[in-house]
Amino acid sequence: MIEILMILLAPVLGGLIYGLERVIKARMQNRQGPPILQPFYDMFKFFIKESFIVNRLHIVLGLLHFITLWVVIGYIIMGGSLLYAIFLHLLSSVFIIFAGFSVRSVYSHIGANRELLSIVAYEPIFILMAVAFYIQNGSFDISAIRSSEPQLLSLGLVFIAFLFTIPLKLKKSPFDANEAHQEIVGGVEIEYSGVFYEIIYTAKWLEYVFVYLVLMLFAGNNFILATFLATVVFVLINLIDNATVRLNISDMIKINLAVGLLLCSINIIALLIAFYPSV
Amino acid sequence: MTAVISLIGVPLFIAMMIGFLDRQVRDLVAIVSIIALSTLAICISYHQMYISFELSSMIKGLFTVIDIALLLFFLWVGLRDKQRLVSGLAIAQLLLFIYMLFIAPHGGADDIMVDQLSSMMYLIINIVGGAIVIYALGYIESEDFSTAKKNRFIATLILFLGVMNLVVSTNNIEIFFLAFELTTLSSYLLIGYRQDEISIANSLKALWMNQVGGVAILIALIASIHLYDTIYFDELITNASGYMLLPIIFLIFAAFVKGASFPFQDWLLGAMVAPTPVSAILHSATMVKIAPYLILKLAPSFSLFVSSLVALFGGFVFMVASLMALNRDFFKEILALSTVALLALMMALAALGSEKATMAAMILIFFHAISKALLFLQAGTLEKIYHAKYISDMNSLVDVAPKSIFFILVGFASLTLPPFGAFIAKFMAFEAVSESMLINPMMLFVLIFMILGGIALVILYFKVASKLLAIDMSRKSKDEHLPLLYYAPSLLLFTLLVGSVYSIYEHLGAIESLLAMIVILLLPILSKLNMGKTKMIKEYNCGEADRFEISIYYFDLKWQNRLIYGALIFWVLLLVGGVL
Numbered sequence: 060m061i062e063i064l065m066i067l068l069a070p071v072l073g074g075l076i077y078g079l080e081r082v083i084k085a086r087m088q089n090r091q092g093p094p095i096l097q098p099f100y101d102m103f104k105f106f107i108k109e110s111f112i113v114n115r116l117h118i119v120l121g122l123l124h125f126i127t128l129w130v131v132i133g134y135i136i137m138g139g140s141l142l143y144a145i146f147l148h149l150l151s152s153v154f155i156i157f158a159g160f161s162v163r164s165v166y167s168h169i170g171a172n173r174e175l176l177s178i179v180a181y182e183p184i185f186i187l188m189a190v191a192f193y194i195q196n197g198s199f200d201i202s203a204i205r206s207s208e209p210q211l212l213s214l215g216l217v218f219i220a221f222l223f224t225i226p227l228k229l230k231k232s233p234f235d236a237n238e239a240h241q242e243i244v245g246g247v248e249i250e251y252s253g254v255f256y257e258i259i260y261t262a263k264w265l266e267y268v269f270v271y272l273v274l275m276l277f278a279g280n281n282f283i284l285a286t287f288l289a290t291v292v293f294v295l296i297n298l299i300d301n302a303t304v305r306l307n308i309s310d311m312i313k314i315n316l317a318v319g320l321l322l323c324s325i326n327i328i329a330l331l332i333a334f335y336p337s338v
Numbered sequence: 339m340t341a342v343i344s345l346i347g348v349p350l351f352i353a354m355m356i357g358f359l360d361r362q363v364r365d366l367v368a369i370v371s372i373i374a375l376s377t378l379a380i381c382i383s384y385h386q387m388y389i390s391f392e393l394s395s396m397i398k399g400l401f402t403v404i405d406i407a408l409l410l411f412f413l414w415v416g417l418r419d420k421q422r423l424v425s426g427l428a429i430a431q432l433l434l435f436i437y438m439l440f441i442a443p444h445g446g447a448d449d450i451m452v453d454q455l456s457s458m459m460y461l462i463i464n465i466v467g468g469a470i471v472i473y474a475l476g477y478i479e480s481e482d483f484s485t486a487k488k489n490r491f492i493a494t495l496i497l498f499l500g501v502m503n504l505v506v507s508t509n510n511i512e513i514f515f516l517a518f519e520l521t522t523l524s525s526y527l528l529i530g531y532r533q534d535e536i537s538i539a540n541s542l543k544a545l546w547m548n549q550v551g552g553v554a555i556l557i558a559l560i561a562s563i564h565l566y567d568t569i570y571f572d573e574l575i576t577n578a579s580g581y582m583l584l585p586i587i588f589l590i591f592a593a594f595v596k597g598a599s600f601p602f603q604d605w606l607l608g609a610m611v612a613p614t615p616v617s618a619i620l621h622s623a624t625m626v627k628i629a630p631y632l633i634l635k636l637a638p639s640f641s642l643f644v645s646s647l648v649a650l651f652g653g654f655v656f657m658v659a660s661l662m663a664l665n666r667d668f669f670k671e672i673l674a675l676s677t678v679a680l681l682a683l684m685m686a687l688a689a690l691g692s693e694k695a696t697m698a699a700m701i702l703i704f705f706h707a708i709s710k711a712l713l714f715l716q717a718g719t720l721e722k723i724y725h726a727k728y729i730s731d732m733n734s735l736v737d738v739a740p741k742s743i744f745f746i747l748v749g750f751a752s753l754t755l756p757p758f759g760a761f762i763a764k765f766m767a768f769e770a771v772s773e774s775m776l777i778n779p780m781m782l783f784v785l786i787f788m789i790l791g792g793i794a795l796v797i798l799y800f801k802v803a804s805k806l807l808a809i810d811m812s813r814k815s816k817d818e819h820l821p822l823l824y825y826a827p828s829l830l831l832f833t834l835l836v837g838s839v840y841s842i843y844e845h846l847g848a849i850e851s852l853l854a855m856i857v858i859l860l861l862p863i864l865s866k867l868n869m870g871k872t873k874m875i876k877e878y879n880c881g882e883a884d885r886f887e888i889s890i891y892y893f894d895l896k897w898q899n900r901l902i903y904g905a906l907i908f909w910v911l912l913l914v915g916g917v918l
Contacts, residue, residue, distance in 0.1 A: 111873050114809045119864045127857050134853060142768055143756070143850055149796070150755045150857065156800060157747075160807040161736075168888060172804060175797050182796075183789045190772045190785060199769065324782065331779045 066133040073264025074098045076271070080297060087301050098264070102257055110253025113162050118255055120158035125262040127151035132265060135272050138202030141189045145182075148269065152178060155262070159247035170246015173308050180234075180312040181224040184319035191217045191323065192276070194330045201276065209279040211288070213333075216326035218277050220319040222292065227315060228270050230263075231300040234311045339391050341378055342450055342507055345460065348375060349500030353493040357486070365475050365823075368492060372468035375499065379464040383457035390448040390509070398449070398513075402439065405516045408523060409435060412549065415526075421542050427549040434556040435515075441563050442512065447570045451509035455634055458700060459506035459627070462707045463499055465834070467624045469827035471495050473715050474615035476823025480722050481613065491531060495619060498524045502624055506631060509571050511562065515555045518592070521625050522548035528616040529609050540608035547605040551595030558588035571635060578639040586639055587912055589632060590648060597629025597681040599655045600905035606678060610670040614718030617670055622677045622710040630684035630703050637691045643915050645689045646780050651908045652686025653787030655679065658901050660794035664801075664893035667728045669717050672802070673710065676795060680706050680753070683791070686784060687767050695770035698763045705752065705759030705835070712831040713749040716742045719824050732805045733888055741820060743806050745828050750799035752835050754792070757854025759835065764792065805888055 065072075078095040085092025094100075112118050128151045135144050152174065159171025189199060191214050196203050204210075211218060227234035251259050271289050278285035306314070352371045356364055381387075409432045416425025474495055478488045501524065505517040525548060530541030562568060562585035566577045578586055598606035609621045619625070633648070640648070659679035666672045680702070687699035719742050720726045724735060736743045752758035756765075771788060775781040836858075840851075895901075 109873070113874070115865060116807075116809060119861065119867075122864055123857065123860060126860060130853050130857060134849075137849075139849060142765060146756050146761065146765065147853065147857075153751070153755060153796075153800060157803060157807060160804045161809055163808045163810055168804060168808070172801070172891065175800055175804075179793050179797060182793050183786075186768065186789050187785075190768070190775075193769075193772045194776065320786065324786065327775075327782055328779065331775065331782070334776060 062136050065136050066129075069129065069132045069136075069268050070261050070264055073261070073266075073268045074102070076267045076293075077264050080293070083294065083297050084301060087297065098260075102261075105257040105260075106254055108253045110255055112255065113164075113250050117158050117161045117250060120154050120161060121251060121255060121259050121262075124151050124154040124158065125258050125265070127154060128262050128265040128269065132268050132272065135201055135269070138200065138205065140199040141192055141201050141204065141276070142186070142199045144201070145185045145189055148185075149178070149182060151262075155247055155259075162250045164250050166249045167247055170249070174247060176308055176312060177227055177234075180315035180319075181227055183316065184220050184224050184323060187319070187323035187327065188214075188217050188221055188273075191327050191330060194327065194334065204276050205280060207279045209277070209281045209284050211277050211284070213330065214277060214326060216322040216329075220322040220326075221274070221277075222295075223315055223318055225270055225274075225292065225296055226299060227311065228266055229296065231296055233299070233303040233306045234315070235305055339389055341382055341387070342389055342452055342503075345375060345378055345382075345464070345503040346500050346507070349496045349498075349503070353497035353500070356493045356496065357489050359489070361479075361485070364489060364492065368475060368496065369472055371496070372464070372471055375464040376468050379457070379460035382452065383461055386454070386457070388453055390451040392446065393449040393510075393513075401513055401516050405435065405519065406432070408516075408519050411523075412545070415542075415545065419538070419542060421546070423546040424542060424549065427546055427553060431549065431552055431556060434553065434560065438512070438556060438560050438563070441560070442569055443563065443567055447509070447568075447573060449510040449513060450507050451572065452507050455631065455700070456506045458704060459631060460503065462627065462704060463502045463506070463624050466707045466711045466831065467499050467502065467619050469830050470615050470619040470623060470711055470715065471499070473618075473718070473823060473827040474613075476821050477613065477615050477718055477722065491528075491613070494524055494527055495615065498528075498619065498625075505628055511555070511559050511569050511571060511574070514571070515552065515559065518555060518596070518628070519552050521596075521620075521628065522552065525609070525620055525625065528620060529612045531612055531616065537611050540605075540611050543608050544605040547595060547602050550602075551592040554588045554592040554595065558585040558592070561585040561588065575636065575639045583639070583641065583644060586636055586644070587915075589636055590644075590912070591909070593629040593632040593636075593685065596632075597626055597685060598678050599629075599651075599682050599685070600658070600902045603659065603675075603678050603902070607671055607674050610668070610674050614670070614714055614721060617674070618711050618714030618718070622673065622714060623707040626677065626681055627703055627707060629681055630688050630699060633685045633688040634696065634699060637688055637696070640689060640691060642778065644912070645691055646778055647908065647912050647915065648689035649686045649784050650780065650787075651905070651912075652682045652684075652689065653784040653791070654908075655682035655905070656686065657787040657791035657794070658895070660791040660798065661893065661895045663798050664794060665895065667730055667892075669720070669727060669729050669732075669802075670714070672729070672798065673713055673717065676753075676798065677706075677710060679791060679795065683767070683788065686788075687763075687770065690770060690774055690781075692770055692774055694766055694773065698766035698770055701766065702760055702763035705763065708831050708834050709749045709752045709758075709760055712745055712752075712828060712835070715824070715828050715831070716746045716749070719820065719828075723820070723824075729802050729805050730890065732802075733808070735806050736808070737810055741825070742828075745832060746806065747803060748832060748835060750803070754796050754799060757851065757858055801890055805890055808888055 075095065078098045081097060082092040082095055127147060131144055131147045131151060134147060156171045156174050159167045159174065192204050193199050195210055195213060196207055226232065248256065248259050274292060275285040275289055278288050348371060352367060356367065359367060409428055413425050413428035413432070416428055474492060478491050501517055501520045505514065505521065508514050508517060522545065526541050526545040529544050530537050559569060562574050565585065566574055568574055574585060595602050606621055610617055656679045659675050659682065663672050663675035666675060684699050684702050687695045687702065720739065724739055726732045726735065753760045755761055767788065771781050771785045775785065
């Protein structure tokens with residue numbers, strides 16, 4: 060029951076995280092910042108605004124992006140296979156990329172292309188992370204991972220590699236080249252307006268939920284540790300966002316791939332060595 | 339027994355007859371016979387008939403005669419076109435073959451043996467191959483050739499179906515060699531079909547490279563007679579033990595040649611000059627599938643050394659070929675390189691030998707055949723109707739050719755994303771490799787190769803989408819009218835792909851298949867949705883009125899050639915390991 064409630068409330072939760080983030084970020088810059096419910100005020104405003112559409116496919120693909128992300132989150136909450144969740148998430152990213160390609164707009168195309176390239180940066184890390192969980196637990200099942208002991212120590216390096224992908228997924232400095240507000244004005248979002256823009260926007264909130272849900276897997280069955288982890292990472296990500304400048308897309312991919320593949324491989328080899336005597 | 343014989347015999351008969359028919363009758367005969375063959379294939383796999391029987395010595399004698407005639411033909415081709423390589427290899431094959439005939443034991447084992455793997459291959463050959471032949475009926479009419487030459491084209495394609503059915507049903511390595519060489523022959527004839535300079539050059543290249551594979555099979559055969567006194571696959575596989583894997587190694591080599599793995603990838607890339615149905619049927623959907631088929635068949639006899647080496651090499655080729663495809667512009671070449679890559683992946687999975695990996699390899703073979711066939715048919719349609727061969731020419735084709743573009747995108751998506759068949763294979767492959775990593779840590783490299791290659795394929799496929807998708811609302815898009823012979827086979831293949839959602843249910847679970855279904859059903863439902871009074875506008879584009887041109891990025895792989903020749907190290911290692 061609580062799971063279903065959580066799934067239904069996932070966008071609201073994401074909105075709250077986003078609102079909180081804006082406050083935290085503002086406080087770090089010595090500003091007052093908007094109220095925590097600001098994202099929802101924005102939402103109501105978007106609903107009463109007139110919406111324009113460029114073409115139907117564009118809108119449908121945007122909607123599908125949102126729905127698929129929600130499905131992924133539901134699937135993770137219900138405790139399915141982590142690997143399958145990662146691939147469903149890829150599907151949702153492909154929808155938004157197609158949406159970006161489906162309009163004749165330069166910024167939208169650049170954004171979609173960058174979005175596509177950024178998949179190269181995070182997808183390998185995600186899959187290696189799932190494999191590391193598999194070696195540790197003997198299963199890809201999220202429910203199995205959640206009911207085991209915290210794995211923060213044994214998967215420490217994988218955790219660090221995952222931390223690197225968070226700014227990329229949430230479009231935060233230094234890895235926010237695929238959105239890059241000042242340069243390519245939001246990339247794939249640019250051609251959406253009104254209620255349809257709100258849908259894309261809410262999908263971004265869902266990305267927050269997705270990232271933090273995966274993050275909490277590292278804490279296993281220890282809920283307090285999970286909350287603690289999420290809080291620390293949340294503050295850390297915002298601190299880094301405030302303190303760093305944007306890297307260009309190729310540096311972003313290089314850094315993520317080099318760091319991620321190296322750390323994950325070392326961690327997996329260590330896990331395998333630890334696994335051997337027991338065979 | 340009758341079923342198997344008719345699968346092999348009927349195409350032979352139709353192919354001979356078809357030369358004498360005029361167009362309507364020819365089309366009708368071809369379509370009816372393909373429907374019959376497909377039904378037969380479905381029956382065999384549905385009833386899980388495992389058939390095995392011995393052929394009479396007269397038929398075997400006939401096969402030997404055909405074999406020698408074929409090798410003499412290759413020799414003649416080599417002499418005619420002054421290709422020392424071709425004639426030299428033909429002489430080598432002749433000598434080896436005659437030597438083999440002298441020492442071959444006269445065994446009484448089953449020559450034909452149909453198991454689960456064969457019946458799955460029947461499905462691919464007859465349904466997917468058949469759909470392509472039907473497409474070819476329409477396609478060839480748009481070429482400028484005489485009727486006799488057109489009929490010969492169709493006849494060769496149908497004959498080829500019979501040959502392929504023979505390849506996957508035989509248990510006798512000698513007959514396998516014959517069938518292997520016959521596929522080489524059809525490859526040679528069909529690549530050179532246009533008879534212009536480049537076609538002839540490429541067909542000769544394909545000929546000698548595949549002949550190398552033939553020589554390898556003969557060496558394997560002779561080694562098998564010396565070491566194990568048998569010419570049958572099943573006896574060889576049960577007897578082959580750790581130290582005497584020489585015949586197995588050479589068969590693996592032959593498989594990699596057919597699968598166009600490094601350093602033999604050139605023949606498959608060159609094969610793209612042929613008419614598109616040829617590329618579809620031979621060089622991606624059916625013929626090259628001999629490679630993973632053979633590895634799957636041999637896998638039970640692999641030692642740990644051989645299986646890890648083949649898996650590593652397969653993974654390596656998968657990654658490098660996928661990366662190489664990123665700098666290509668010719669649409670068919672992109673498809674060809676991704677075929678090379680995926681074939682290598684199939685072979686890697688087949689070599690792992692665990693139950694899950696084998697299953698993954700089989701699913702991948704099956705759905706890769708469907709997806710690639712679908713993609714190649716669209717490549718042909720784009721080329722014939724819209725005159726677009728290169729992806730840089732394919733700007734906004736979605737306006738004029740929505741159906742073809744839809745099929746292309748589905749074809750791409752089906753190779754990489756849930757909820758389609760090839761994705762399930764990829765998913766199971768990750769699971770299988772993770773499992774085997776617990777036994778053999780070297781598999782970590784296979785895993786990393788697989789991940790990077792897989793990502794390269796994702797960006798390869800979807801960067802093509804950037805060219806195709808941009809919809810121009812100001813252009814009045816008309817309804818696209820495709821000729822029935824173009825449209826129907828694509829629709830059939832598409833239906834098969836959508837049907838693959840069932841295999842998610844079978845292999846991954848009910849919830850997974852349901853989720854995938856929801857997402858996929860939403861696309862048509864949402865596009866029918868009434869948007870009410872929402873206003874259509876032109877793109878905002880930040881208020882800028884630039885001319886809109888789509889450009890596409892390419893990725894140049896440095897050290898490409900070095901990587902390809904690095905593959906030779908693998909073969910030396912494998913050979914040394916096999917001899918030891």
